[in-house]
Amino acid sequence: MERVWYVAYGSNLALERFRCYVSGGRPVGGAREYPGCRDKREPERVVSIDVPGGLVFAGESMVWGGGMAFYDAKGPGKVACRAYLVTAEQLGDIAAQEMRRLPGGEFARDLAGLLADVESVHTMGPGRYETVTRLGIRDGAPMFTVTHGDVSELEPVAPSxxxxxxxxxxxxxxxxxxxxxxxxxxxxxxxxxxxxxxxxxxxxxxxxxxxxxxxxxxx
The missing domain is CATH 1.10.10 (Arc Repressor Mutant, subunit A)
Structure with missing residues (x-):
């Protein structure tokens, strides 16, 4: 699988913030420096989309403080998103950084390798962003986002x-x-x-x- 859409719904809606995951750096106001992807090329395309579901803030962000955004596929309404056309390896590295893991590490490689087989939802572990959800296809490339395994079990927490x-x-x-x-x-x-x-x-x-x-x- 060469190209995939990474679908963002939280702070990565902002291109400047998303670039910290790709090329590395610290977002303004953030408490963390990101190493960036192994492949630091810009996304080939960027599009704005809506997907069915809901938005929930929960947990505690070590970057921003307060609750983090999670996509709830079972929620009512629609979630405003931004989709970035990247490689499967870049998506693996992005998701790894969400979980404070190294780009190119075991988690990143495993995630990139399994994307071709994800038809709906695949949970890799209990972590806050260890569940991959497929959101359909756009222009021949599958769309994926990352979220928590069961958002309904999370206690809502106000974002900073x-x-x-x-x-x-x-x-x-x-x-x-x-x-x-x-x-x-x-x-x-x-x-x-x-x-x-x-x-x-x-x-x-x-x-x-x-x-x-x-x-x-x-x-």
Whole structure:
């Protein structure tokens, strides 16, 4: 399998943040330096898509603090995503870095090797992003995302302001949404709706890029 779509739904909606997984680096406001993929070529194509399901925030991010985004295939509605056309090996390295494993290590190689056989869902382990979900085919290449094995068992946890800023920036960049659309989308997610307000979400989404970077750098 030469090319696959990696489908992002969290902070990787923003191209600048996603590039840290490919070429390496530390995202603004993040607590981690990423080594990047072995193959550091840019994705061949980038497209914005929606997929059936829901968005849940849970666990504790060691990069942003607060809850992390998870794709729930059984959730109601649609999830706003961005798909990157990469190699199977790059997707393996990206998923490995999500789990703080080394690019090119056993986990990355195993994941890249099994993609051709994933027809729906394949769980590699109990970790937060160790389940691969196939989301269909686009232009002849299969689409995959990574999430938790059973999202329904997770206790919702509010995401941090920095994480929300990156996701809001990605939604604006990928889907062209205005602040009201972004706030309306995020407030429906478990982990957000009981902690954040629509007004706060709109204020974050209304930041221009320079203001966004300054806000993220301040935390």
């Amino acid at each position: 302001a920095t994480y929300v800023r990156w996701i809001a920036a990605g939604l604006r960049e990928a889907h062209g949404w205005d602040p009201a659309q972004i706030a309306g989308y995020l407030i429906a997610a478990a982990g957000v709706r009981d902690t954040w307000t629509v007004d706060d979400l709109e204020a974050i989404a209304a930041c221009g890029y320079s203001d966004f970077r300054r806000a993220v750098e301040k935390g």
